[in-house]
Amino acid sequence: MTHPSGGYVIATVHNPCTDSVILDHWHPLVPVADVSLGEVRTTTLLGVQVSYTSDGAERVRVWRSRDTTEQPLPTRVDYLYLWVSLGSPPDSIFEIPEFSEPDRRNVHAGTIGVHVSAPRAVENFLDMGHFPYVHTDVLGAEPHTEVAEYDVHIDPETNEIWATDCVFYQPRAATTSTEGQMSDYLYRVPHPFCVILYKTSPLHDERMDVIGLFCRSVGPDHIEAHMFLSLLDPDNSEPIIRKFQQSIFGQDKPILENQYPKLLPLDPRAETPIRADKVAIAYRRWLSDLGVTYGVIPERAA
Amino acid sequence: MITLYDYELSANCYKQRLMMSLLDVAYESTPIDFFPGLEHKGDDFKKINPMGHIPVIDDAGYVLWDAHAILVYLAAKFDPSGRWYPTSDxxxxxxxxxxxxxxxxxxxxxxxxxxxxxxxxxxxxxxxxxxxxxxxxxxxxxxxxxxxxxxxxxxxxxxxxxxxxxxxxxxxxxxxxxxxxxxxxxxxxxxxxxxxxxxxxxxxxxxxxxxx
CATH class of the missing domain: 1.20.1050.10 (Glutathione S-transferase Yfyf (Class Pi); Chain A, domain 2)
Known part of the structure; x- marks a missing residue:
């Protein structure tokens, strides 16, 4: 078995997305490292086959594969990824100021296909309650299972969700850990299908490691999840850092794939929340308010 | 000690980790950036295994690749009961x-x-x-x-x-x-x-x- 030089080819056929809110967003297509000079590769974004290549001098081109005129789609390169829009995207993308700090390690930890909707993956990422059970002895451990009260707000300027003052006991919070710690967490949802967490660096009291999950929706219930890291870790090699992150995500994958329904229900009565789900409730309401219909079961109009 | 050239999410590498755990064999794992780095396809790794795949073990200089071949070796060498790889039957x-x-x-x-x-x-x-x-x-x-x-x-x-x-x-x-x-x-x-x-x-x- 040989690998076709890293090209992602997903055979599943999905109907093209018609959700204009989602179409107008930037979407993380592939890591820029996977765009090679002169070689055309094809993948799927929101049910649409797209082709991408680099014409040199950092000129990246993306077009709908069926479009014989190869009309270029809007693109940008940020945070190690090639972002593409199938609609009319905004001029900017959400900020990650840590990315430019000189002592940061910015690492693409991997892209993993998951048979789940992007909102389900984002919501799972926001959930501290699963740590002791799914990431036993790494991100959590019994009996430290309680999710303490935390705050959730929406930043009025950026319309991003923030969950703050999250604290959780973690036996092995990062590759740099030597012992268990009470980790301080901040969660941030800056994009319907992207989520970022900030967590206490085992090496610095005042600074935080940044871990992002950037989902490309292949179809409504199928994603390619890009794992982005901006870490304060001068010592561990990239393979060690990637291994840690891939192991964690590998533990989440079967949980995600067994969630039912695969699309995230936005009706507040659809699933029974508990206190730990505060940010999840905010996320569902926020998606509803944005008018997102892709990857979700929309709230029925009253 | 045995070195296992390893990738956490690989089923074939896990076969070796599981076998060594069942046989209580101590080993060291050397993570290979199989994905996305394709390290197993790189020139450095091909000096270890010219076939360019993992798992590979190095047991004090004896290098062996192919997941199922390694299972044969591990069982033949480390299972005194001779049951896991039953050569006497x-x-x-x-x-x-x-x-x-x-x-x-x-x-x-x-x-x-x-x-x-x-x-x-x-x-x-x-x-x-x-x-x-x-x-x-x-x-x-x-x-x-x-x-x-x-x-x-x-x-x-x-x-x-x-x-x-x-x-x-x-x-x-x-x-x-x-x-x-x-x-x-x-x-x-x-x-x-x-x-x-x-x-x-x-x-x-x-x-x-x-x-x-």
Whole structure:
């Protein structure tokens, strides 16, 4: 078995997305490292086959594969990824100021296909309650299972969700850990299908490691999840850092794939929340308010 | 000490970790950036294994690749009971070899489907899934008849062999490749028996007994 030089080819056929809110967003297509000079590769974004290549001098081109005129789609390169829009995207993308700090390690930890909707993956990422059970002895451990009260707000300027003052006991919070710690967490949802967490660096009291999950929706219930890291870790090699992150995500994958329904229900009565789900409730309401219909079961109009 | 050139999410690497845990063999894992780095295809790694694949072990300078070959070596060297790789029983040894070849089939179908879905390998996914179901059906029937004879394992012995270890991860991770085990009850009972073995360990995607 040989690998076709890293090209992602997903055979599943999905109907093209018609959700204009989602179409107008930037979407993380592939890591820029996977765009090679002169070689055309094809993948799927929101049910649409797209082709991408680099014409040199950092000129990246993306077009709908069926479009014989190869009309270029809007693109940008940020945070190690090639972002593409199938609609009319905004001029900017959400900020990650840590990315430019000189002592940061910015690492693409991997892209993993998951048979789940992007909102389900984002919501799972926001959930501290699963740590002791799914990431036993790494991100959590019994009996430290309680999710303490935390705050959730929406930043009025950026319309991003923030969950703050999250604290959780973690036996092995990062590759740099030597012992268990009470980790301080901040969660941030800056994009319907992207989520970022900030967590206490085992090496610095005042600074935080940044871990992002950037989902490309292949179809409504199928994603390619890009794992982005901006870490304060001068010592561990990239393979060690990637291994840690891939192991964690590998533990989440079967949980995600067994969630039912695969699309995230936005009706507040659809699933029974508990206190730990505060940010999840905010996320569902926020998606509803944005008018997102892709990857979700929309709230029925009253 | 043995060095295992390892990738956490690889079923074939996990076979070695599991075997060494069951045999209580100490080893060191050297992570290979299989994905996305494709380190196993790089020139440096090809000096270790010119075939460019993992797992590979280095046992004090003796280097061996191919997942199922490594299982043979580990069992032959580190199992004083001689049960995991039963060289003293020609019939059982033949059966073990036969089911090891079956494991090549599950690797090339069920595990290939998983590589396609997880990491974007360019395989014919429908052919992989159809092939996996064909093999799972055969194995399910085989295990069902074994159970009728009061036997728990793939071979006709009263104990597991390396064939069980070679097949187990491809089966138990199959849902990740979109191959459901719903229709194979004997297969599911057998995976639970493997999970109950003393020294059993998990990997991402494989849960301990009683929680899956």
């Amino acid at each position: 020609p019939e059982l040894l033949g059966e073990t070899a036969s089911w090891m070849l079956f494991a090549e089939g599950t690797t090339n179908t069920a595990s290939a489907a998983r590589l396609h879905v997880n990491l974007g390998y360019d395989f014919d996914i429908e052919a992989c899934r159809t092939g996996a179901h064909h093999l799972f059906r055969l194995l399910d029937e085989h295990l069902w008849f074994r159970e009728r004879e009061g036997k728990d394992w793939v071979c006709s012995s009263d104990h597991p062999t390396i064939a069980d270890i070679a097949i187990f991860p491809d089966v138990v991770l199959s849902e990740e490749g979109g191959v459901s085990r719903l229709d194979y009850p004997a297969l599911r009972r057998w995976t639970d028996r493997v999970k109950a073995l003393p020294g059993f360990i998990v990997m991402p995607g494989i849960f301990p007994l009683g929680t899956s």
